[in-house]
Amino acid sequence: MTAQLAALPFRHVLTVPAEPSAVRLARETAELALAEWGINPHHPSVDPALLILSELVTNSVRHAADRSPQVTVIYAAGADCLALAVHDRHPHRPTLPGPATGDGAGGLATVMELTLGLGGTAVIRADADGGGKSIWITLPL
Template sequence: MESRGGVPARPPAYEGVWRFTAPAVDVSVPQARHAVRDLLKRQGVPLQDDAVQGLLLIVSELVTNAVRHAALLSPEVAVEVAIGPEWIRVSVEDNHPYRPKALETDAGRTGGRGLLLVREITREAGGVCDVEHTATGGKIIWAALPLRPAPSPAPPAPPAIPSPSA
């Protein structure tokens, strides 16, 4: 953290950890996406629009997977958003023990590529993603992306200073 005159700088106002739960049903997918989008706006997280869209797609894919594949053993899913000064991490936790793997691309399949998509979006953004087991036997699937603030508009060029006439 930078400081001014030996006084530590305060952390950005957007930093923190937010967690919410939702039933493992289809309607929770858009609700989770909207909740994360609203959180980013409310907290003033400095993300470019394409990064926000990628992050929201990751949330949609992870919640969709939990709803489709874990609902039998996990009637509720938890979504967590953790924001630091240089990164943002989204995770989805359920109580199903199966640890999924990203599937290879298969042009003949119409589904089953959600985690592959999550991995690609994360990689392109310069982030990382993984799956972890919980102490209760479930799992957490997460993706962490670097925070790259939207570029500020370039300041206007200073006016030309006329040279003194001789």
């Protein structure tokens, strides 16, 4: 997956304070980046991608702000792939629910349902020092 992400020609990185306003800013930045990259705002992956992004940033703000004063969002895209990552410095790595767990895991369950429903992927990558993590989502375009 790393090689695939490295090949994506469009990239943008946003670092914001881990505050509720980060959710809106991350979403607005995504909309601007996608428009700049020529991605049709009506593509079937765009609205779910924005919802996924909102959920992931919300989770970082709610659950990691005490240890991670900032949240970093990475946006990347190519001709047939959109990738989003949300990074914080809290060491806890949540478990991503499976496609049919039905465990009511809230936001992450929604993230996984949308991601898998579109044929995308999700992975959590720990920082090299174990002190943080990134949740990466890839969706087809």
